[in-house]
Amino acid sequence: DARVTQTPRDKVTEMGQEVTMRCQPILGHNTVFWYRQTMMQGLELLAYFRNRAPLDDSGMPKDRFSAEMPDATLATLKIQPSEPRDSAVYFCASGFFGTLINQPQHFGDGTRLSIL
Amino acid sequence: DAKTTQPNSMESNEEEPVHLPCNHSTISGTDYIHWYRQLPSQGPEYVIHGLTSNVNNRMASLAIAEDRKSSTLILHRATLRDAAVYYCILRDPPGGTNAGKSTFGDGTTLTVKP
Numbered sequence: 001d002a003r004v005t006q007t008p009r010d011k012v013t014e015m016g017q018e019v020t021m022r023c024q025p026i027l028g029h030n031t032v033f034w035y036r037q038t039m040m041q042g043l044e045l046l047a048y049f050r051n052r053a054p055l056d057d058s059g060m061p062k063d064r065f066s067a068e069m070p071d072a073t074l075a076t077l078k079i080q081p082s083e084p085r086d087s088a089v090y091f092c093a094s095g096f097f098g099t100l101i102n103q104p105q106h107f108g109d110g111t112r113l114s115i116l
Numbered sequence: 117d118a119k120t121t122q123p124n125s126m127e128s129n130e131e132e133p134v135h136l137p138c139n140h141s142t143i144s145g146t147d148y149i150h151w152y153r154q155l156p157s158q159g160p161e162y163v164i165h166g167l168t169s170n171v172n173n174r175m176a177s178l179a180i181a182e183d184r185k186s187s188t189l190i191l192h193r194a195t196l197r198d199a200a201v202y203y204c205i206l207r208d209p210p211g212g213t214n215a216g217k218s219t220f221g222d223g224t225t226l227t228v229k230p
Contacts, residue, residue: 031216043220055213091159097215102148105216107159
């Protein structure tokens with residue numbers, strides 16, 4: 001089965017460092033989502049793209065977070081500078097959404113981020 | 117976004133059926149009902165979805181109330197591997213800008229006892 005691939009699987013770094021998380025969506029999917037999951041807040045949508053264009057990033061702290069899709073096979077989520085409160089599991093998901101199609105999202109296994 | 121309400125937790129015995137309820141009283145006429153589950157240390161995975169009619173697939177069945185204000189996910193014979201957090205979410209219909217965008221609540225944590 002095709003899978004969404006996220007790297008790295010785990011990341012531990014010190015406060016103030018730049019963190020880059022990567023996602024390879026499933027080939028043919030036109031929509032990519034970034035989520036953050038913590039015990040306190042649950043699963044939150046940070047941003048999503050359709051056909052590589054950002055559609056909504058209202059869930060993302062703008063001052064330190066940025067999300068891009070350099071090409072159809074790569075989505076990135078960057079945090080600069082990182083803070084301890086950014087510690088969470090970050091999930092990427094992809095899916096195909098068209099005029100007549102309402103397909104499910106496929107999630108990666110996440111990046112577990114710890115900011116010391 | 118229309119909101120869903122689920123019980124925080126449920127327990128089941130292995131090999132027995134499980135009925136997981138979800139209330140969505142503010143659902144719009146075109147919202148789809150989706151169910152996902154999240155196993156420990158994994159990302160959520162799709163289980164099933166429907167609009168008005170009951171749906172069956174190899175994983176589960178989805179029963180949708182006639183007024184669509186509630187739905188029930190049915191696992192016909194629970195196994196230990198079904199222990200997970202189950203999320204009921206609402207999605208826009210195909211074609212809209214918000215298609216695919218959804219809000220995950222806290223879900224129902226299902227414990228399966230051997």
